[in-house]
Amino acid sequence: QVQLVQSGAEVKKPGASVKVSCKASGYTFTSDYMHWVRQAPGQGPEWMGIINPSGGSTNYAQKFQGRVTMTRDTSTSTVYMELSSLRSEDTAVYYCARTNYDILTGFWNAFDIWGQGTMVTVSS
Amino acid sequence: EIVLTQSPGTLSLSPGERATLSCRASQSFSSSSLAWYQQKPGQAPRLLIYGASSRATGIPDRFSGSGSGTDFTLTISRLEPEDFAVYYCQQYGSSPRTFGQGTKVEIK
Numbered sequence: 001q002v003q004l005v006q007s008g009a010e011v012k013k014p015g016a017s018v019k020v021s022c023k024a025s026g027y028t029f030t031s032d033y034m035h036w037v038r039q040a041p042g043q044g045p046e047w048m049g050i051i052n053p054s055g056g057s058t059n060y061a062q063k064f065q066g067r068v069t070m071t072r073d074t075s076t077s078t079v080y081m082e083l084s085s086l087r088s089e090d091t092a093v094y095y096c097a098r099t100n101y102d103i104l105t106g107f108w109n110a111f112d113i114w115g116q117g118t119m120v121t122v123s124s
Numbered sequence: 125e126i127v128l129t130q131s132p133g134t135l136s137l138s139p140g141e142r143a144t145l146s147c148r149a150s151q152s153f154s155s156s157s158l159a160w161y162q163q164k165p166g167q168a169p170r171l172l173i174y175g176a177s178s179r180a181t182g183i184p185d186r187f188s189g190s191g192s193g194t195d196f197t198l199t200i201s202r203l204e205p206e207d208f209a210v211y212y213c214q215q216y217g218s219s220p221r222t223f224g225q226g227t228k229v230e231i232k
Contacts, residue, residue: 035221044212045161045169047221061220095168099216110159110174110216117168 002026004096004115011121017084020118022096029077030054032100035111036070036081038092046092050099051079086122093117126151126215130224136232143200145227147191147213155192157217163226164209172211173198203229 007021022034036048049060051070058070069082079096095118097111127150137143147158155176161169171180173189176196186201200207208231213224 044225045214045223047223050219059219097168105156107154107156108216110171110180110214111161111169112171112174112180114168114170 002098002113004098004113006094006096006115006118009119009121011123012086014087014122014124016086016122017082018086018120019080019082020094020096020120022079022081022115024053024077024079024098027098030074032098034070034072034079035097035099036068037095037097037111038090039095039117040089040092043092045095048081048094053077053079083120086120088122091120091122093119125220126153126218126222128213128215128222128224130211130213130227132227133225134228134230136230137203138232139203139205141203143198143203143207143229145198145200145211145213145229147196147198147224149194149196149215152193153215154217155196157215158189158191158196159214159216160187160189160198161212161214162207162209163212169212200229 005023010018012018030053035050037045039045051058053072067084072079096115098113100109129148131146158176160173163169172183177189188199190197210226210228212226
């Protein structure tokens with residue numbers, strides 16, 4: 001079955017970086033796109049950016065420009081999200097979520113499959 | 125950036141009752157790009173509705189979506205015990221993709 005499995009929880013100090021992985025299975029990895037979404041405690045989801053696993057192109061939310069890097073490894077069907085210069089406000093659950101682009105209609109599709117989430121805690 | 129405002133913040137209802145959730149956008153966009161998600165504590169969001177009115181795979185028909193332009197609605201016709209959760213609307217057609225702040229449907 002289609003699934004996204006993320007890496008385990010992380011605890012980081014302010015100023016450090018964190019790298020979260022998301023391994024895809026059950027579908028053709030390079031046929032679909034992957035988003036990263038985070039959710040702070042008690043808050044709604046917040047979109048961070050998108051990566052095209054086929055060519056590696058990315059589009060980041062302006063809020064995270066300069067601090068986030070999304071990459072992929074096609075040999076293992078895994079995408080990565082690295083966030084640097086961590087601060088306490090980055091404490092959140094980080095999710096990867098799949099989408100695709102319908103070339104016939106010219107529209108993007110919704111986020112149909114989500115990873116289980118990775119808790120990142122930033123604390124001194 | 126399209127800002128989505130959901131109302132009410134909390135909906136207190138009993139099983140068997142009808143739930144009506146609202147999502148209003150700061151500017152008009154294609155209804156083809158509006159989704160609703162359900163989230164339960166400790167779980168990832170689950171896609172319920174896409175394209176404003178199409179149910180995702182496996183979603184029961186008591187869930188329905190409607191709307192266009194700037195006003196969208198999620199309706200749960202008869203609440204089942206497993207439907208008590210937080211619901212988010214989302215626009216996914218343009219960057220940045222944005223989410224509403226959520227409506228919590230709680231047991232009265």
